[in-house]
Amino acid sequence: MNVSDIILPLLIAAILFYGIGKRVDVYSAFVEGAIEGAKSAVKIFPYILAIVFAINLFIQSGAEDFLVSILQPITSVIGFPTELLSLSIVKPLSGSGSMGVFQSILENFGADSYIGRSASVLMGSSETIFYTTAVYFGAVGISNYRYTIKVGLISHIASIIAALVICNFMF
Amino acid sequence: MKNMWFSLIFLGLLFSFLNGKPEIVMNVLFYDLEKSIQLILSLIPVMAFWTGLMNIVEKTNILDRFSSLLRPLVRFLFSDLQNDVKAVNAILITLAANMFGIGNSATAFGIRAMQEMQRSNANKKTANNAMCMFLIINVSSIQLISINVIKLRADSGSLAPTEIILPTLIATTFSTLVAIIFAKYYERKSQ
Numbered sequence: 001m002n003v004s005d006i007i008l009p010l011l012i013a014a015i016l017f018y019g020i021g022k023r024v025d026v027y028s029a030f031v032e033g034a035i036e037g038a039k040s041a042v043k044i045f046p047y048i049l050a051i052v053f054a055i056n057l058f059i060q061s062g063a064e065d066f067l068v069s070i071l072q073p074i075t076s077v078i079g080f081p082t083e084l085l086s087l088s089i090v091k092p093l094s095g096s097g098s099m100g101v102f103q104s105i106l107e108n109f110g111a112d113s114y115i116g117r118s119a120s121v122l123m124g125s126s127e128t129i130f131y132t133t134a135v136y137f138g139a140v141g142i143s144n145y146r147y148t149i150k151v152g153l154i155s156h157i158a159s160i161i162a163a164l165v166i167c168n169f170m171f
Numbered sequence: 172m173k174n175m176w177f178s179l180i181f182l183g184l185l186f187s188f189l190n191g192k193p194e195i196v197m198n199v200l201f202y203d204l205e206k207s208i209q210l211i212l213s214l215i216p217v218m219a220f221w222t223g224l225m226n227i228v229e230k231t232n233i234l235d236r237f238s239s240l241l242r243p244l245v246r247f248l249f250s251d252l253q254n255d256v257k258a259v260n261a262i263l264i265t266l267a268a269n270m271f272g273i274g275n276s277a278t279a280f281g282i283r284a285m286q287e288m289q290r291s292n293a294n295k296k297t298a299n300n301a302m303c304m305f306l307i308i309n310v311s312s313i314q315l316i317s318i319n320v321i322k323l324r325a326d327s328g329s330l331a332p333t334e335i336i337l338p339t340l341i342a343t344t345f346s347t348l349v350a351i352i353f354a355k356y357y358e359r360k361s362q
Contacts, residue, residue: 019227033226034219040282041215049207056177056203057183062190072341111329116263124317124339127310139282145296147357148306155311155350162342
């Protein structure tokens with residue numbers, strides 16, 4: 001059992017009772033809102049399709065491995081652990097992909113090693129940038145994202161540095 | 172995004188040939204694209220459910236009181252929105268849903284918030300500052316506890332699967348602050 005298991009039923013109960021207390025027709029309001037939600041879920045499908053195709057092709061074709069191999073000499077000069085390079089590249093691209101890479105890091109180095117801990121912190125401190133951006137902007141028909149992806153990547157780099165530095169100091 | 176999408180596909184196609192595995196393209200087409208329909212099929216009920224509940228909440232006006240408490244912060248982060256209460260409410264709910272990871276609700280609320288912001292957006296094809304800030308905060312991850320990571324650590328035999336909670340909080344706070352600072356910097360630069 002975790003926190004969200006407890007919050008969920010309480011939240012649903014609170015919303016329904018509060019709604020009834022405020023004399024809202026909860027059933028009609030729910031259905032009306034749900035129609036909108038279902039519509040936007042269908043509307044984002046092509047964006048999900050586009051991003052899933054590109055990212056899976058990129059990772060599975062070996063293009064990602066190649067990118068890791070050309071970055072390796074550079075990152076080893078600055079002392080960046082090469083074991084984390086693949087995770088650092090896959091994390092902004094794919095949630096399920098990064099889970100796979102993370103699992104193999106835990107298997108190979110152990111969860112309680114420096115690499116294992118840094119990878120854990122990194123997993124929890126950054127997000128799938130391209131997918132989220134494509135879906136959110138796609139849902140409202142925006143095609144010019146301006147600086148969003150650039151700053152998302154800067155933040156991802158900040159979280160990599162933070163993960164390494166913090167794990168170095170705290171354990 | 173256009174260039175990014177093209178580059179990923181181009182590199183993917185190129186390397187599938189260079190590595191002598193052109194059948195990869197077919198595999199992705201059949202197996203992985205099928206996963207995207209599974210993803211959407213699981214998103215439809217979840218999103219419909221949460222926007223349904225959300226609609227009840229909106230009809231009670233309780234959020235207006237809550238969001239007025241956070242007004243100074245909101246005014247700094249999302250200055251374009253001024254007093255657009257509906258958009259601000261939707262943003263706050265998304266961020267709260269993200270922090271606590273409640274029942275996969277974040278996407279539903281996030282899209283809702285984007286729709287609210289789009290109403291007052293001058294150029295419907297271009298993201299305004301508030302939208303960029305909203306997306307940037309979202310992708311910098313503000314989740315307080317990542318259950319999945321702790322579970323995988325425990326499964327792999329860690330002696331202290333939860334010891335990464337505090338370091339993760341510090342790291343994610345740092346990266347979110349960096350994200351906000353850079354978002355503000357580019358916001359000013361583009362004016």
